Amino acid sequence: MLAAAATVSSDPSIQQQLVEQLLAGYETAAGQASSLTDYYNQTEEKGLEQHGGNIARADINGLFKEILDNPQAFGLTNTVGMACPPGVSASACSSAMPGFNASQNYLFADHLHPGPQVHTIIAQYIQSIIAAPVQATYLNQSVQSMAQGSRTTLNSRYQQLRQGENPVGSLGMFGGYSGGYQRYDNNEAEGHGNHNNLTVGVDYQLNEQVLLGGLIAGSLDKQRPDDNYHYDAAVFRPPCSAIYAPGRRGWMAIYTT
Incomplete structure (x- = not known):
């Protein structure tokens, strides 16, 4: 000017x-x-x-x-x-x-x-x-993966208890790990990621009909969907207690967190 x-x-x-x-x-x-x-x-x-x-x-x-x-x-x-x-x-x-x-x-x-x-x-x-x-939808994958891993571990414990006797007063421990490498094939950036989920739990046979238990779950993810979007996620689920009452044909589970 x-x-x-x-x-x-x-x-x-x-x-x-x-x-x-x-x-x-x-x-x-x-x-x-x-x-x-x-x-x-x-x-x-x-x-x-x-x-x-x-x-x-x-x-x-x-x-x-x-x-x-x-x-x-x-x-x-x-x-x-x-x-x-x-x-x-x-x-x-x-x-x-x-x-x-x-x-x-x-x-x-x-x-x-x-x-x-x-x-x-x-x-x-x-x-x-x-x-x-x-x-934004990618952000909940860590929580979903951890929840799925916890359910899988807990279901495996259910199957184990169904197949064997668990004496009153016995204390049991169980755990599970799941992890994997993922490629995002739906974009041209060839994104990738990995997830690691760990679940550890204990249970106690209170009497012949009631089993008390609790578990802790955690997840550690590193996601790289594309060149412009990276995120790391560390998720921890605090101890949650469960009461499992065996029925004649299955189990009824009640969870509290």
């Missing part, structure tokens, strides 16, 4: 006044444009909600506000100017073109279109909001 003001007057004080006026006009116009954009986005969002369906709306306006609030965090050094020469559209612009400004990282390539770096940020943002629901 200072260079533009210099074309009008060589007086530094006048140049500064022109810069301040230009900045004030820009901020006013930017505020009005932002208000109109917010209104349009709110209207569009309400319209989409009325139609229902599973729609993920990309809030590009909100993303731009984040960029403007802290452009350095996104690797940008200029949010006012543009990289392409004046009057040249981004579709016809290249870094080899005379007048192209490569001295800074610009928010805009021309008067309307974002630059390549910002396009990359937008693409990453859209990818993240589409992938987020799927990625």
